[in-house]
Amino acid sequence: MARVLIIGGGIAGTAAALALSKAGQEVAVFEAHPDTAEDIGAFLTLASNGLRALAQIDATDAVTSIGFPLTSMRVVDATGAEVVRAPLGEVGDPRLQYRCLRRGELNAALQAEAVRRGIRIVHGARLVAVEDGPDGVTAHFADGGTATGELLLGADGLNSTVRRVTAPTEPAEPAVQPCYAGQRVFYGYTAAAPKADGDESACITMTRGSGAAFGHMTSPGGETYWFVRVDADTPLAAEELADATPAPWRELLVPLLRKDPTGAADIVAATTEPVLVTNATEIPNGTPWRRGRTLLVGDAAHAASPATGQGASMALEDAVILAKCLRDAPDLDSALARYEELRRPRVEHNTTVSGNISRGVQVPQPRTPGATPPAGRSDDAELVHQLTWSSSLRERT
Numbered sequence: 001m002a003r004v005l006i007i008g009g010g011i012a013g014t015a016a017a018l019a020l021s022k023a024g025q026e027v028a029v030f031e032a033h034p035d036t037a038e039d040i041g042a043f044l045t046l047a048s049n050g051l052r053a054l055a056q057i058d059a060t061d062a063v064t065s066i067g068f069p070l071t072s073m074r075v076v077d078a079t080g081a082e083v084v085r086a087p088l089g090e091v092g093d094p095r096l097q098y099r100c101l102r103r104g105e106l107n108a109a110l111q112a113e114a115v116r117r118g119i120r121i122v123h124g125a126r127l128v129a130v131e132d133g134p135d136g137v138t139a140h141f142a143d144g145g146t147a148t149g150e151l152l153l154g155a156d157g158l159n160s161t162v163r164r165v166t167a168p169t170e171p172a173e174p175a176v177q178p179c180y181a182g183q184r185v186f187y188g189y190t191a192a193a194p195k196a197d198g199d200e201s202a203c204i205t206m207t208r209g210s211g212a213a214f215g216h217m218t219s220p221g222g223e224t225y226w227f228v229r230v231d232a233d234t235p236l237a238a239e240e241l242a243d244a245t246p247a248p249w250r251e252l253l254v255p256l257l258r259k260d261p262t263g264a265a266d267i268v269a270a271t272t273e274p275v276l277v278t279n280a281t282e283i284p285n286g287t288p289w290r291r292g293r294t295l296l297v298g299d300a301a302h303a304a305s306p307a308t309g310q311g312a313s314m315a316l317e318d319a320v321i322l323a324k325c326l327r328d329a330p331d332l333d334s335a336l337a338r339y340e341e342l343r344r345p346r347v348e349h350n351t352t353v354s355g356n357i358s359r360g361v362q363v364p365q366p367r368t369p370g371a372t373p374p375a376g377r378s379d380d381a382e383l384v385h386q387l388t389w390s391s392s393l394r395e396r397t
Contacts, residue, residue: 003149005030005139007127007162011103012298012315013155014110017119018057019323022389028147029114030125030139032156042187042276043225044103045070045204048089048096049383050313053320056389060095062113067101068219069094071202078210080262088204100204100217100225106312127161132292151332152294153322155315158281160300166291176287180235181305181358183280186228186249190271193224194263207264211256214264226267228253229307231360235279244274280305280358285348290336297322302347307357310350318343321386328392342386 004020006013009031017027046054046063054060075084090096111121129140130152138148154162158178167176193216200218207214216226230253250268257265283303289296298315322339329335355361385391 003028003151005137005147005149005152007139007152007154008156008160008298008300009033009111009121009123010107010155010157010298011110011312012157012300012318013153014107014114014121015053015057015059015316015319016153016155016297016322017114017121018059018110018117019319020326021114021117021119022057023323023327025323025326027119028149029119029121030127030141030147031121031123032126032161034124042103042227042278043100043189044106044312045309046099046101046106046316047310047313048098049387050310050316051096051099052384052387053313053316055095056320056387057323059110059113062109063101063106064095064099066105066109067099069202070098070100070204070217073204073206075206075208076262077208078260078262080207080260098204100219103312127156127165130162130165130294132166132294137293150293151326154294154296154300155298156300158283158299158303160296162294163296163300166294168291176284178281178283178303181280181282181355182231182233182360183229183305183307183358184232184236185278185280185306186230186253187276187278188226188246188249188268188271189223189273190226190267191221191223192270192272193218193226193267194270196263207260207262209257209260209262209264211259212253212264214257214262216264216267224267224270226264226271228257228264228268229280229358230256235281236277241277241279244276246271246273246275249275249277278306280307282351282355285351289340289344293332295322295336295339302343302351304347304351304354305358306354308350308354310354314347314350317346317383317387320389324386324389324392346383 004025004027006017006029009029017029020027070088073086073088074082076082088098126142128142131138136148137152138146140146154160204217213229216224218224253268254265282305289301297318325335325339
């Protein structure tokens, strides 16, 4: 039984803990935040592929007790005319319905499920160094504590400490830095949005505005969740991102959205709760994931701009496939090599597609036999095989 140290108790890290524990691995999670961080982040949408991964680690019930389902998507143009309406999710399986939920609530639900299963989660453990050796890897924390295991997972997000402290020091191999993807992204909530003319229950509406991309959905309780993606040549500074006061962001966004005769401006104008602002950011494709006994997963390895809405779902896929590789491979090196072989084409495809959307680049995505499936498609036979817990990956090596 391998002892796996997981740095980061967010979605990627906690899902990895659940999957690895199911695969028979001894795991411990170390989270820098002092509690479950329920108030951190905005909202997200889990697609069918992410929900399929949750089902494989027996965490469906823990997650579907929060948030609300999305069964359709509509797209409207800058005039407010509907141009597309399509179903979401996989017909016939309610476990695979798309779901909208707050990031912090998803994180807390996964952590609660991990604790219920006896998985150790240590809060307030801030990593400062990683010491890799032939027989094990040791994590050093700011309070002087240490932990040693056979494998260390860096699941600590876009600005990963694990990625930084394990980066090569040779000038020929500079440390990888996240890149700005050309958009500023705003997230908000309001219970006072004007009611739509049509039925918008369980539906996400995407508005292709003349000055911004806008999306919104309304919970069964009547709260509207919204986001805006605005093109910008430069990212916002850290102090600007830290300001969640809604008034200045309303003053910026409402005139921009008011250029079009859609309901977007009225929804933002009705927002009095804090607004979360981020820069669309990505990790460049080809970034190393492995160094010795350390592996990066989730956003720490392959963060993409949020345009495809696949960040959490990709992290959940990572968890299942890594656990299966460790379960089936004859040794650690073979397991990590197989994991990277399986995951890199798919997640880098998502990074490319999402980055192209954020930058306004239209690139054809042909479907040819053997091609990597577009991110979010969970009906691809190979992906379904990879996410099916009872199947062995060893036979496909």
